[in-house]
Amino acid sequence: MQFNIGALCAATLLVLVSPAHAADSVAYKDPETGFTFAQFNAQYVIGKYITYRIATPSNVAQGTPYDAVVQVAAPVDVGWTGLAWGGYMTYSPLTVAWQNGNSATVSSRYATAHQAPSLYTGATYTLLKKGTHVNSTYWQYTAKCTGCTSFTGQGNRNVTLNPTGENRVAFAYSRTKPSNPSSSGSAIQVHDVTASWTVDFGSASNANFAELVQRNA
Structure with missing residues (x-):
């Protein structure tokens, strides 16, 4: 995700896997949400470690948008975490989130340059209570994303x-918490660490995706 602005060398902390390798993710069945x-x-x-998990619906046609x-x-x-769905900071939906009391705030962001990302209306989130x-x-936090x-x-x-194969995604981390944790528009500090990995969306398929979203809402 090249949220890369500082001089901190993430390579001393993380082993980045080439896209030519097999997916870095593993399948995980969450007993809480199903x-x-x-x-x-x-x-x-x-x-x-920060654990990132992605779930998708089954029977999605190639090239068709899906939640x-x-x-x-x-x-x-952890002050805040970011997930770049396109594998880079720029020109990619950014899921930025942080602790907010006994819950979490999820903020939709997008950037066209290596600077603080702006709020983004192209992706919307529904926080799932369960x-x-x-x-x-x-x-x-667990959230459904559209977009x-x-x-x-x-x-x-x-x-x-x-929807059935490998995609490159990335993350960013900052130790500094946002100044206004209850606001999805709160300013965030520059990340401290970034890295990317390959996720196998085929292993994340859920035939009862819509039912599970409703059950956990």
Whole structure:
């Protein structure tokens, strides 16, 4: 995701896998929500991880926009997390989120340059009550996204993520919490670490996707 503005070298913390390799994600069946996710644990400092999970509906035709569910579990020392659906910071829907008391705030962002991303109306989120919670060590959110898997990329190119195969995504992390955690428009500080990985959307398929969204709402 090249949320790359600082001089911190993420390569000392993370091993980036070439797109030529097999998917880095693994299938995970969440006992709480019932979704089957493609999961990846992103190391943001040595020995500490943010878990990213993506779930998709089954029987999606290639090139057709579709909803997805994103679930992120982060230690409480994480100020904010970002997920770039296109694999880079720019020209890609950005799911930016942070702890907000006993819940989480999810903010839809988009950037066309390596600067603070703007609010983005092309992707909308529905926070799911089940799967969103906070304890003394971790905070987690689960949200349905409409507009994350299909978007306008660089050069006005229409991009739709492969619903049954591999897609490159990326993350960013900052230790600094937003100044106004209850507002999705709150200013965020520059990230401290970034990295990308390959996620297998085929392993994230859910035949009862719509039913699960409704059940967890």
